[in-house]
Amino acid sequence: MGGISLFFIALGLSMDAFAVCLSNGMCYCSYGNREAFSASLAFGIFQAGMPLIGYFAGQSFSDAIRAFDHWIALILLGFIGGKMLLDGIRELRNPEECITKSEYTFRILLLQAIGTSIDAFAMGMGFAVMGVNIFVAAAFIGCTTFICSLAGCGLGRKFGMLLGARAQAVGGIILLIIGLRIFMEHVFG
Secondary structure, eight states: OOOOHHHHHHHHHHHHHHHHHHHHHBBTOOOOOOHHHHHHHHHHHHHHHHHHHHHHHHHHGGGGGGGGHHHHHHHHHHHHHHHHHHHHHHHHHOOOOOOOBBBOOOOHHHHOOOOOHHHHHHHHHHHHHOOOHHHHHHHHHHHHHHHHHHHHHHHTSSSSSSSHHHHHHHHHHHHHHHHHHHHHHHHHH
C-alpha cells in the first residue's frame, strides 16, 4: 500500500475524532486548551493502538484468506465508510441540539476515544490481510488523528454543528473510495 492510500485511510479514520472534537469544542463550556490537547492525544493513541490490535488478531488467519483479501478490504472499508457516510447524512438531516455541559470528564474522554477508534480496529484486520507494515501505518494514523483532532477542537469553538456532520460524511466517502481502489488494483492489476 502506498503512502497516498495510507494518508487517505488515516484521514478517513480520523474524521470521527475530528467531528467529536468539533462537537466538544462547541458543547463543553470548560473545554479549553488542556482538554483539547488531552482529547487529541487520547484519540491519536487509541487510533494508533486499535489497528495494532486488529492487525495481530487478523494476522493469525491472513494466510488462509489471502486470495480474498481484496474482497475483505472492500467489505471492511465499504462498511466503515458507508456507516460514517450514513451517520453524517443522518446528522445533517436531523441535527441534534448541543447541550452545554459544565465539565469534560476523563470518563467522557475515554468513552469517546474508544468509540472513535473501533473502525481503526477493523482496518487493522484489513491491514493484516493486505500485508501492510502495521507499525508505520499505526503511527501515521495516530499522528494524523492527533492533528485532525486538534484542528477540530479549534474549529469547534468557532463554528456550528453543520461542519461536524459533513466531516464524518467526507471521511466515509474517502474510505469508500480507498476500498474501491484497493479492490480494483487487486482484480484488474
